[in-house]
Amino acid sequence: MTLKDLALVVGLGAAFIVLERLIPRDRTQAVMRPGWTTDLLHTFVGGWLISIGIFAVGVTLSLLSVHAVPKAVAEAIRSQPQWLQFVEILLLSDFGVYWIHRLSHAAPVLWRFHAVHHSSEHLDWAASHRVHPVEQVLFSTAAAGPAILLGFSPGPLALYALVYQAHAHLLHANVRIDFGPLRHVFGSPAFHHWHHADQREAYDRNFAALFPFYDHLFGSFRLPKGQMPERYGVEDAVPRDFLGQLAHPFRGAVSASPEQKSREAAQALAEARPQV
Numbered sequence: 001m002t003l004k005d006l007a008l009v010v011g012l013g014a015a016f017i018v019l020e021r022l023i024p025r026d027r028t029q030a031v032m033r034p035g036w037t038t039d040l041l042h043t044f045v046g047g048w049l050i051s052i053g054i055f056a057v058g059v060t061l062s063l064l065s066v067h068a069v070p071k072a073v074a075e076a077i078r079s080q081p082q083w084l085q086f087v088e089i090l091l092l093s094d095f096g097v098y099w100i101h102r103l104s105h106a107a108p109v110l111w112r113f114h115a116v117h118h119s120s121e122h123l124d125w126a127a128s129h130r131v132h133p134v135e136q137v138l139f140s141t142a143a144a145g146p147a148i149l150l151g152f153s154p155g156p157l158a159l160y161a162l163v164y165q166a167h168a169h170l171l172h173a174n175v176r177i178d179f180g181p182l183r184h185v186f187g188s189p190a191f192h193h194w195h196h197a198d199q200r201e202a203y204d205r206n207f208a209a210l211f212p213f214y215d216h217l218f219g220s221f222r223l224p225k226g227q228m229p230e231r232y233g234v235e236d237a238v239p240r241d242f243l244g245q246l247a248h249p250f251r252g253a254v255s256a257s258p259e260q261k262s263r264e265a266a267q268a269l270a271e272a273r274p275q276v
Helices: 003-022 036-068 071-078 082-106 108-118 125-129 133-150 154-172 189-195 213-217 242-250 258-272
Strands: none
Touching: 003 036, 003 125, 003 154, 036 125, 036 133, 036 242, 071 133, 082 108, 082 133, 082 154, 082 213, 108 133, 108 242, 125 154, 133 154, 154 189
């Protein structure tokens, strides 16, 4: 994590602490709520590990793009206005995020890593940093990798990285924001909080980050108006400490993902129904 990254994280954290005091979703939740120190370790120590991984992937993809993408294609993309490239990156990256996110809920091996993020029982800006470094590098690759390979300009890519990080803080923030009539277009805290709900009806819902219309398109949208989840977290026995969470994906048997549990529950219900 560079000094620039550190300044950005500290600045965003301070801004969201103020915002969460002004328009909290849960007024009883303290700034230093349970699990807060673990999330700070993820923020700074885990963030340093993630930065190294993302840098290595970025350099590798940049080198590959020279051979993987025809020069004419890259030049055509870069000849577009910067604002148009930025919009295209947003759409392309969130499509990648949707599918790597959905796969992380479907594949038990990937769920072991993703369960660390879902283990937060209290959502706020700091909970966005509770993520296993291996998973975050994978997500970042799925999000920005295609745009890097295709040769998009550095400026729009850098702006996307800033938007991605700020929006991740917003999605997890303890704030009352749902974007009103635009909640089906842009990802809000209300939208993402339902993704984190430890409730059967919320399993495998709301995989997109920026654009919920991907969830509409692929049948995974859930945002009941005027309702919020009763609880967050996972059924899995994820350690509460930072080092334990880093080691968690590599210990013990692979547990079933929420998607598997949902399918098994639906199958058991169908089998229990009397045959007509």
